[in-house]
Amino acid sequence: ELKVEQNPLFLSMQEGKNYTIYCNYSTTSDRLYWYRQDPGKSLESLFVLLSNGAVKQEGRLMASLDTKARLSTLHITAAVHDLSATYFCAVGGGADGLTFGKGTHLIIQP
Amino acid sequence: SQTIHQWPATLVQPVGSPLSLECTVEGTSNPNLYWYRQAAGRGLQLLFYSVGIGQISSEVPQNLSASRPQDRQFILSSKKLLLSDSGFYLCAGGLLGSVGNTIYFGEGSWLTVV
Numbered sequence: 612e613l614k615v616e617q618n619p620l621f622l623s624m625q626e627g628k629n630y631t632i633y634c635n636y637s638t639t640s641d642r643l644y645w646y647r648q649d650p651g652k653s654l655e656s657l658f659v660l661l662s663n664g665a666v667k668q669e670g671r672l673m674a675s676l677d678t679k680a681r682l683s684t685l686h687i688t689a690a691v692h693d694l695s696a697t698y699f700c701a702v703g704g705g706a707d708g709l710t711f712g713k714g715t716h717l718i719i720q721p
Numbered sequence: 722s723q724t725i726h727q728w729p730a731t732l733v734q735p736v737g738s739p740l741s742l743e744c745t746v747e748g749t750s751n752p753n754l755y756w757y758r759q760a761a762g763r764g765l766q767l768l769f770y771s772v773g774i775g776q777i778s779s780e781v782p783q784n785l786s787a788s789r790p791q792d793r794q795f796i797l798s799s800k801k802l803l804l805s806d807s808g809f810y811l812c813a814g815g816l817l818g819s820v821g822n823t824i825y826f827g828e829g830s831w832l833t834v835v
Contacts, residue, residue, distance in 0.1 A: 641739075644823055651730070653811060653829040659822075699765070706772045707780075708755045709824055711765040 612637050615702050617712035619672035625688055625720055632715045635684040643676045643683045643710060644701040654699065658685075690719045725747040727812045727827030734834055740785075740799040742830050744812030747793070752814040754795040755824065756787055759809040771795060807834045 614637040624630050634643070642661055646654040658667045660676035660683060667674050671694065673686045683700055697716045701709035724747040734740060746752050756768040757814045769787035777787050784803060788796045795812055809831055815824035 647828075651831075654813075654826045656823045656825060705777065706753050706770065708767050708770050710752070710767075713764045 613640075613702060613710045615700060615712040617698075617700055617715050619715060620713055621716045623718045623720065624687075624690055626691055629689065630687050632685040632687075632698055632700075632717075634685070634712055635653070636681050636683075636700075636702045636710075640702045642703065644673075644703075645674050645678070645683070645685055646699045646701065646711075648697045648699065650696075657698075670707070673674050687717075692719050692721060694721045723814065723825050725812055725814050725825050725827035725832055727829070728737070729830060730828060731831045734802050734832065736804055736834055737801045740797070740802050740806070740832070742797040742810055742832075744795040744797075744814075744827055746795075746814045747795055749793075749814070749816060750831070751792060752816055753824075754789060755813040756795065756797050757811045757813060757826075759811060761808070765811070783818070802834045804834050807832055 616635045618633050644659055645657040647657050648654050658674040660674060663678040665676045671688045676683045685698060695716045695718050699711050699714045701711045703709040727744045754771045757765045758768055759765050769777055769779055771777050771789045774789055774792055785797060785799050808828050811829050812827040813824045816822045
């Protein structure tokens with residue numbers, strides 16, 4: 612059974628700081644997905660990482676994938692309040708969908 | 722690009738009443754379709770997935786059912802709701818067999834069973 616673990620599950624940080632969210636998964640997969648969810652809203656796709664060593668960046672967010680370590684990271688640079696949300700990583704690639712981590716609830720304070 | 726439409730957005734239903742949530746997809750043909758449920762707080766639980774018309778796979782035993790009467794239509798139903806069915810239901814779709822594609826989510830349906 613595929614398991615996806617995120618840590619931390621809750622993170623409160625100040626604007627301007629850097630931090631990293633970690634996502635570990637239990638079985639081999641060459642695809643890793645990151646989503647963002649605002650309170651009361653649906654999920655928004657952020658990144659799709661398709662191969663070992665893949666790195667993608669969008670604004671202050673950068674995601675990377677190490678398939679050998681079964682680890683993905685989501686790095687936040689110089690955080691701003693607008694990045695406050697819950698971030699999910701997910702693994703899978705077949706027709707039976709994605710398996711999600713429990714999510715990281717991120718609060719960025721002024 | 723692909724768009725997932727889902728309705729109703731919010732509903733409050735009494736215990737024992739029926740349920741029907743509908744989802745339609747624009748912008749792609751023959752997508753894989755999914756129903757997820759998110760209980761208060763966090764985690765997404767996959768309920769059903771479908772790879773084609775009339776093809777439904779269930780991930781968890783429950784009093785819910787799903788149907789796919791058309792290529793881009795996915796319906797979640799229940800004959801008699803339980804209190805434990807309350808939650809945020811998300812329809813999703815994608816072509817995961819294609820390199821680089823992801824799963825896109827609808828706007829979600831908030832269900833409160835009272």
